[in-house]
Amino acid sequence: MTRIKVIADILESNARIARQNAEIFNEVSLYVINLMGSPGAGKTSLLEWTIKALSEHLRIGVIEGDIQSSIDAERISRLGIKTVQINTGGACHLDGNMIRPALDDFNLKELDLLIVENVGNLVCPAEFELGEDAKVMLLSVTEGDDKPQKYPLMFQQSSVLLVNKVDLLPYVDCSVDVIKEQSRALNTAIEIFPISCKTSEGLEAWSAWLKKHVGEKRGGG
Amino acid sequence: MAILSFKMHELAMAQAILDEAQQQVEAHRAHKVLVIRLQVGELSTAMPEALTFSFEVISKDTCAQDAKLDITRVPWRIRCSSCHKEYRVHDRLALCPECNSAGGETISGKELMITEMEVE
Numbered sequence: 001m002t003r004i005k006v007i008a009d010i011l012e013s014n015a016r017i018a019r020q021n022a023e024i025f026n027e028v029s030l031y032v033i034n035l036m037g038s039p040g041a042g043k044t045s046l047l048e049w050t051i052k053a054l055s056e057h058l059r060i061g062v063i064e065g066d067i068q069s070s071i072d073a074e075r076i077s078r079l080g081i082k083t084v085q086i087n088t089g090g091a092c093h094l095d096g097n098m099i100r101p102a103l104d105d106f107n108l109k110e111l112d113l114l115i116v117e118n119v120g121n122l123v124c125p126a127e128f129e130l131g132e133d134a135k136v137m138l139l140s141v142t143e144g145d146d147k148p149q150k151y152p153l154m155f156q157q158s159s160v161l162l163v164n165k166v167d168l169l170p171y172v173d174c175s176v177d178v179i180k181e182q183s184r185a186l187n188t189a190i191e192i193f194p195i196s197c198k199t200s201e202g203l204e205a206w207s208a209w210l211k212k213h214v215g216e217k218r219g220g221g
Numbered sequence: 222m223a224i225l226s227f228k229m230h231e232l233a234m235a236q237a238i239l240d241e242a243q244q245q246v247e248a249h250r251a252h253k254v255l256v257i258r259l260q261v262g263e264l265s266t267a268m269p270e271a272l273t274f275s276f277e278v279i280s281k282d283t284c285a286q287d288a289k290l291d292i293t294r295v296p297w298r299i300r301c302s303s304c305h306k307e308y309r310v311h312d313r314l315a316l317c318p319e320c321n322s323a324g325g326e327t328i329s330g331k332e333l334m335i336t337e338m339e340v341e
Contacts, residue, residue, distance in 0.1 A: 001255060001341045004245055008335045010237045010259070010267075091229040124230035124266045127333075149313040152297075153264045156327060185314055185324025188302055 014128055017096035021131025024103065025114070031214040032114045034094075034130050036154065037138035039120030042164040044072045045197040046138055047115060051079050053207045058112040058214055063102050065094040065119045072117065082106060093125040094118050113214050122151040126158075133217065134159040141165050141174040148182035155186045160193070162206060167196040234267055234333065235275035241335055242285045251340035254288040262332035263297040263310075297330030 009015065025032050037043050044064075051060055062083040064072040073085035084102040086094065099116060106114070116132065118125040126135075137158040139147055142165055148155045155161065161183055163176055176194050183190050191209065195202035242254045261267050269292045280286045297310040303322035310330070316323055 001339055002249055002251060004249060004338045004340060006241065006245065006335045006338055008241050010234050010241075010333045010335060013237050013240065014233070088229075091233075093230060095233065127230065127266050128233075152314065153266060153331070156264070156331075181323065182314065186327075188324070188326075 011127065011129075014096050017100070018129035018131040021096055021100065021103070023131075024108065025131060025133070028109045028111075029218050030108055030111055030114055031217040032116065032130070032132045032134075033210075034116050034118055034125070034132040034135045035138065036118045036122075036125045036135060036158070037120065038122055038140070038143055041120070041138045041140045041143065042197050043117050043120065043138050044075055046162065046164065046195075047076060047117060048079065049197050049200065049203055050115070050207060050210065051076070051081055053203065054113070054210065055079070055081065057211065059110055061106050061108075061111045061114045063094075063099055063114065063116045065098070065117060067091070067119060088119055092119055092121050092123065093128050094130060095128040096130055099130055112218060113210070122147065122154050126151075126154040126156075134213065136160040136162065138162045138164055139179065141169055141176065142172055143174075144172075145174045145176075145178040145182070148179060148186055152186050155183045155190065158187070158190060160191045160206075160209065163192065163194045165196060165198070166194045166201060167199045231267055231271040232275040232279070235272060235279050238272075238276060238290075238335060239280050239283065239285055242280075242288065242338060243283065245338055246284045246340055249340055252284060254285040254338060254340050256289050256291055256337075256339040257285070257335060258291045258293070258337040260293050260295050260332040260334045260336055262295040262330040264327065264330040265333050267333055269294070295329050295332045298328050299325045300328050301325045 035043055060081055062076045064085045067088050070085040073083045076083040084105045135158045180192050193202050193206045273290050276290055300307050301317040302325035304320040306319040308318055
């Protein structure tokens with residue numbers, strides 16, 4: 001019997017593919033976000049709003065990840081945006097390898113922003129890098145303010161937290177202050193925007209954030 | 222097979238463990254993997270039971286089919302952002318036991334590592 005010291009990161013093979021994806025994106029100065037959140041948090045509605053607000057200024061592409069169906073891709077395509085649907089067939093997250101073939105369907109040089117909508121799930125999407133510039137997490141107030149405590153990794157890995165459906169706050173027992181406090185306890189750098197895709201409240205701040213970061217990458221700075 | 226479709230992230234992790242085990246067997250001219258020691262942080266989304274089950278399924282008929290996964294959970298530890306005290310988090314994020322501040326930098330608990338293997 002031989003004992004071998006190994007020290008290998010189990011997720012390294014995915015991380016390697018994610019780094020290759022990041023190189024592909026960096027070569028054409030394309031800003032990429034990995035949009036994560038529960039089923040029904042409003043990810044596709046957020047995409048629709050963001051596209052309507054920014055498509056005059058930015059060339060946007062979308063990859064939709066779902067276990068089944070092309071419902072989301074159809075919704076986004078209606079806005080005249082190039083959209084590729086990935087059906088994971090049961091897998092609970094997208095990984096670096098899964099998005100690679102979808103990249104061939106885009107002319108990446110002609111895009112400023114690529115948004116990858118991950119499978120609706122607060123668990124494993126946090127753990128699998130895609131090669132994105134930023135992880136953006138969407139949480140809706142109807143899900144409750146205990147989510148940072150229940151799904152800490154997701155909040156730790158995200159650069160931005162959008163708290164959606166704030167128009168429903170009078171009807172639910174959820175405190176945006178509690179969400180903010182607990183999210184920052186897990187991740188001091190996280191940027192938090194309370195929003196409503198229904199009333200457009202707070203969305204200007206989000207689109208300003210997005211424009212700034214896309215601009216910085218395109219400007220090479 | 223229901224577990225497999227709902228726990229696909231453990232299946233992907235199990236595949237990566239098997240790949241590493243097969244490479245090590247080849248590199249050390251061994252023929253069989255006996256034990257694979259893993260560190261899985263408490264923050265990791267990998268569930269040890271699902272990881273073990275996934276590994277059993279995919280390692281069948283390979284050099285690692287009888288290998289035991291020896292999984293050590295690594296506690297979630299935080300360095301307080303105010304007083305820099307390091308403390309363990311039990312169950313959920315609480316206030317710093319020293320200065321009562323909320324949160325800080327996670328210094329362990331995200332591990333998902335192979336640390337050692339026994340082969341023959």
